[in-house]
Amino acid sequence: MVTRADYNSPEAVTWCPGCGNYGILNALKMALVEQGFEPHQVVIFSGIGCGSKLPRYMKVNGMHTIHGRPLAIATGARLANHGLKILTVHGDGDGYGMGLSHFAHAARRNIGIVDIVQNNRVYGLTKGQYSPTSDRGMRTPTSPEGAIELPVPPLALAITMGATFVARAYPGDLRHLVWVLGEALRHDGYALVDVLQPCVTFNRPSAYDFYNPRVYKLQDEGHDPTDKVAAWQKAFEWGERIPLGIFYQVHGQPTYEAQVPALQAGPLVAQPLTKLNAQQIDALQKELM
């Protein structure tokens, strides 16, 4: 039986004390164990940023890649080996800024990836600039007079783009985060888990004291995750009350990889890699005659 200890890495964690990423790391290990995945069956692609160091702090397969691109890299990995569980872990700058296009396309593709976005609504590793999900008016080194743009609405965007699993969780409620991640791991297709990640160093106004009194669980209030319009409306609820849980989930939508002809014979990497046979060569030569 796989245990949490199987996922322990010797690498020293470099996050700030109190960072929300500790909870995300623990919850992910717990969810993987609960869902019965062993470390060698899981591949995590992360971007660049504090949170993207997460696969470093686990015993797991993966690649710590470049800023904004882990979803594209994970998509190729999934197409090459859909026999393994593929995850991406990255921040809001990575996923909703630089990687916004890959995010929108992954959602409409329904590629089998669990996409975990550590959304702290600020750039941490580069020291506190405003992010695509920062509030309007937020004063930072790159917005000294206050941020002008509207924040990116990731959940509404994912639903609009055709994502089949759209959820939000919060490490202040670890058990709930583990449950959401577990449901995402069980989902067949693209699954977005937007995690409200407190950054106690660069975004203290949006840390635990802000979230704790505001968050509530959609599933406690009878939200129907198959109701797309209700999900979309809930995706814009932000203020006195902030919903957590599964906003939207639709089952039975075919995944991208299930529809690729070359993958019908099994994962690409499991198919034999041999020279073309005489019949195939003959057919190719005839095309040119």
Added chain:
Amino acid sequence: MQATLNDLVIRIGGEAGHGVESSGAGFCQALTRSGLYVFGLPDYHSRIRGGHNFYTVRVSDRPLYAHSDRIHLLLALTEETITRHQDALVPGGAVLYDTRLKVTAEMMARDDVLYVGLPLSEMAKEKSGTELARNTMALGFAAGITGLDLGGIESVIYDNFARKGQAVIEGNLDAARWGQAEGARYAAQFPFKLQARPDAPRRLTVSGTQAFAMGALAGGCRFCAGYPMTPGSPVLHWLAAHSARYGVAIKHTEDEIAAICMAIGAAHMGARALVPTSGGGFSLMVEALGLAGMTETPLVIYNAQRPGPSTGLPTRNEQGDLLFTIYASQGDFPRFVLAPHTVEACFVAGWQAFNLAERYQTPVIVLSDHYLAVMTRTLEADAFDWDAVEIDRGELLTPAQLDALEEEYKRFKDTPSGISPRALPGHPKAVYVSDSDEHDESGHISEESAVRIQQMDKRMRKMVGMRAEMGAPLCYGPTDAEITLVGWGSTYGPLREAVDRLNARSPKRANMVNFTDLWPLPTNKAHAALAGTRRRIAVEVNATAQFATLLRAYTGIEMDDYIRKYDGRPISPDEIVQALEGSTPKVVK
């Protein structure tokens, strides 16, 4: 005027949308089936309709390596075809034009050329129900005036229109036959003849694009991701057309960054992955190229060059990406850059690139260009050596080897060759994370100077083995020639013919050295090939003689003169010969 047999050039010109390119390609196939050798070259603008497109077919009894600037027969679907190209006609040449065009007496400016007007559109509509058959009719005319048997053209009509039904086939056959009969009426006034060689063996008609894609498939390419960009994406089209049958996963991505990233993900998992693109797309891929270098991910990138900077000349030709390709990315890491010189060499590069990528766990860039990608040549049926194809995955650990592993698996283990035995993700004994940050042997991030030096040295040490893999440049012509023409990649064909022509005029006038394995530059082999050369002249299709710069930087060998061409058109043997007669500096205009 000198009468000739099986040595002429035919050009068909019209607007985009007139089917000029498919007619030209079909004609190439028809002539090959007639036992002749062709060199076909399309010329087109970046637009869907209008403008001026043309296709030039050179025909011979011997294999052809290059195009020619002189033409014998011009088939004009537009007025512009006449005014633009009639100066290229040899004395005694002919122009066929559609009488529906507004061709004035002033337009017919040559008094040593035969102008023939025929109601092509009208008769095409009558014969086949569509004016599009006028192209077929024009090709029939070419057969008639040159005396060529119609068999080759007919067989291509049967094949190309098979899916459109018997009526379309019949209509086109009628159009071709009518054109042939009309052409035959002028045969006595046209001294350039074609004769089928029915006893010739069956041969192939192949473009560089087809050859490269087929070579990649033969080499086990299982994943191809790309974003449409001329002239790189036809490789994606070819593999897509063969994907279901041969088990290749194809992804037309949201952009070129996604294309290379997906290929890196696929390659990391163990699939042989290819990214076809052109310079603008490659520019977008550069950050991820460095990721492949840092994570030692085997990857093949095909860059069919077109003139830059920026959008440049989208449908035209240049060898302008050489130095960029060799140096692209921040930091140092090993890479291969291969520049196949012929259609046949594109096939070999297609499969060899994957072996090099996996043996050295690093990116391989195949540098083609528009000329090589779109040129269509007749090749012998055995031009592709399928038996020579190998699939060598290098130091890839098998599941059995991993099962037997006793110690911790170190993905980036320091070794004498710099190559670390590679495990694919998915085995319980080799669970690891690769990193774009500098990392230690196990893959863990480290900023320690000792680790940095160890891993940088380990990666760069691969260059020793890589350089030894690089082949010598191709030498052609007499060894003790007065001048040595130095080129790389696709200039091989034009240089080869230029050398032949120069030596036919004056023995031992010229030889050539053409480089194909560019990086790591095989410096010893370069020295050996150029030792004793008397006067070296770089011939390159770019503005700054980029290869000459590279050669001088790494070998100290200097050029005595340069022939450069950067108007977006491929250099021809005629232009090389003419440039050698002109003054310095030599810029082909």
